[in-house]
Amino acid sequence: MSSEKIYFTIGVAILSISMLGLGASLNTTPTLDKVGADDNVSVPASDADVTQVTWSESGNNITSATVVVKNTDTASHTYEICVITKAGASFSDTAGTTADCASTGSISASATGSAVINFASPLAAADVDDTDISIEQTA
Amino acid sequence: MISGFGILLIATYSFGSSLGTQSEVNKLSTVGVPVTSPETLMDMNLGTGSTVDSVTLTFRNELVADTSVSVSIKDSGGVEIGSGSKTLSVAASAVTVDLTDTVTSAERPTLTSVSVTAQ
Secondary structure, eight states: OOHHHHHHHHHHHHHHHHHSOOOOOOSSOOOOOOOSOOSOEEOOOOSEEEEEEEEEEETTEEEEEEEEEEEOSSSOEEEEEEEEEEETTEESSOTTSOOOEEEEEEEOTTOEEEEEEEEEEEEEGGGEEEEEEEEEEOO | OHHHHHHHHHHTSOOOOOOSSOEEOOOEEEEEEEEEOSSOEEEEEOOSSSSEEEEEEEEEEEEOTTOEEEEEEEETTSOEEEEEEEEOSSOEEEEEEEEEEEEOTTTGGGEEEEEEEEO
């Protein structure tokens, strides 16, 4: 065999081998180094206690909820309150749409304030059986 | 070529440092009010004190006499931090349930659920 043919054969063999993925299966789960952050992220509770909730009725439907909160901090704060109420299989709002929310405005330390949350979908008054309220401290 | 290859190798590593200070998002709380009752709950008053010693409930229509109205208050971990019940001697739409297990001032900020049952 001529030297050119030998070189060609060796070259093809090298090329073939280099195109093959020669790797062993991983025995342990690979983990990534944390980059740019660690577990040091928190979502603390708001400085507000819910003190009263009043549901309003109009024409045999529950149409809104008024939530009163007390600012338990020593500084003034503003809260965004969102409410979702359930009546059997019906909800006061539609999933995927903007939540029904309202702001309390600034509440002084140790004072109370309220927000009226109007429901996108009024519910049959006789069927309301659950309410979830979220209070976000926005300022 | 070798130096270029070396740069390529170094560039594929991501160098990042952990955050030195705690990152925060807006503070967020939730409160749930599940109700099991023949009449719709229209008002729930926990009071403005640092503790919760009683809960005043107003229903859409009167509950019949002998109805037992119970309140169970829980924290975010599902642990009951307050409870009480009252049996109506007469029909009424407004009921004040005195808690036998009151919510203390330490527990108050953890209040996450107020379950109301009338039957």
